[in-house]
Amino acid sequence: MGDRRNATPVAAATSGGTGTTGGTAGILRPEEFARHVALRRLPPAPDLAPWVENHWVLRWDLPDGVTYPSQVLPHPTCNLTVERGVRRVGAPPVAVLLTGPVTRRFDVETTGRGWVWGVRFRPGGLAALAGLDASRLAERTLAAADLLPDAVVTALDALHDTGAPLEDDRARVEAALRPLAHGPDPDHELVLALVAEMLADRTLVRVSQVTERHGLSTRRLQRLFARYVGVGPKWVLARHRMHDVVAALDAGDDRSLADLAAAHGWYDQAHFTRDFSALVGVTPARYRAGR
CATH class of the missing domain: 1.10.10.60 (Homeodomain-like)
Structure with a gap:
């Protein structure tokens, strides 16, 4: 996955929402986290719910010289992210990333201004939706283009924090993912x-x-x-x-x-x-x- 000490706020959002992985567990000292980073979650459309647990959005705008080190425990899930204003050490230098399940704590240093849109899949959801072997993603972050169709990645790479309603951005993300959907597994x-x-x-x-x-x-x-x-x-x-x-x-x-x-x-x-x-x-x- 790269250096977890510089994993960015991505891990923080993998700890919430409803579904099989449960609750809001995972963010260590959650009250302190909420003072520095704004986190919003949205449910998926019903037709994508067999694979997607939730969407999550992080925004932060910290004063110059201020760094917030958050610590997050992992879940048995994969995440698809569009990341703006941040580059992860050890991760590909692209905006659209896939992060697999990890088995150790994330140490996250948040600084400056940034925005992340994330899709948190249900356990096994990414593998089932995209026909992947999840073991290829374990402990790793990869460019989404390495594993997902070009059309999906291109659509997601056009996503930015424009101030549009979150529901509109969710519709764009789900329109990109919907062609991958198929029958029961x-x-x-x-x-x-x-x-x-x-x-x-x-x-x-x-x-x-x-x-x-x-x-x-x-x-x-x-x-x-x-x-x-x-x-x-x-x-x-x-x-x-x-x-x-x-x-x-x-x-x-x-x-x-x-x-x-x-x-x-x-x-x-x-x-x-x-x-x-x-x-x-x-x-x-x-x-x-x-x-």
Whole structure:
């Protein structure tokens, strides 16, 4: 994906909206984020909803010399973005980009003035819509022109922050994507159902529970997630729990860390601390103290 320390505000918008990936979890210290960056979300048109979870728009206009470092946890989704006024280190120098699922925290430095229009796909949505293998995008940001038809990319590259109603821009984006739409994909529908269940049922903490419940082999489940989501089912299960924990800490949950870990499916505090530190970048104790 390139240097996540300079990932731009793109990652920040991947953490909201409705659908199978859930809620507004993901932005660390969301109140502080909202003081520096304006975020708007719009639902997709019904005919694109099988693939698109939401549209999101970021705007920021910071004074000279002011830099806001936001930190964002990932979701098991891909994003298509049109980015103005920003260039990502390690990403192609073009405006229309595809960013795959990543498994580590984004560190985002926002400075100056900029605007991003993003399409957040449902888990597996980009792979199903465009006939891609999501594993090609895992941990990466690519020029959309490398994977999408020229007509789609050209239409999106004409998009700018003109001050037009967001609904008008959404219509332009969806008109560009609509030619890719096709009939149902049973495998993608299965992936969506599985991810939705992982989100809704917090008693699911092991891949074996998912395979047993649905009569799937572990190999079949892993292949589905590699093809459509780009990350494995074990990571998706852990990510849901971690977002819950971070949201609880941001909300001021004052339980002991051992109690918090147990409530969210960890068997011991040491394991919880390792997982939290690997994804968030600091220990849960330091994160809580930083509030």
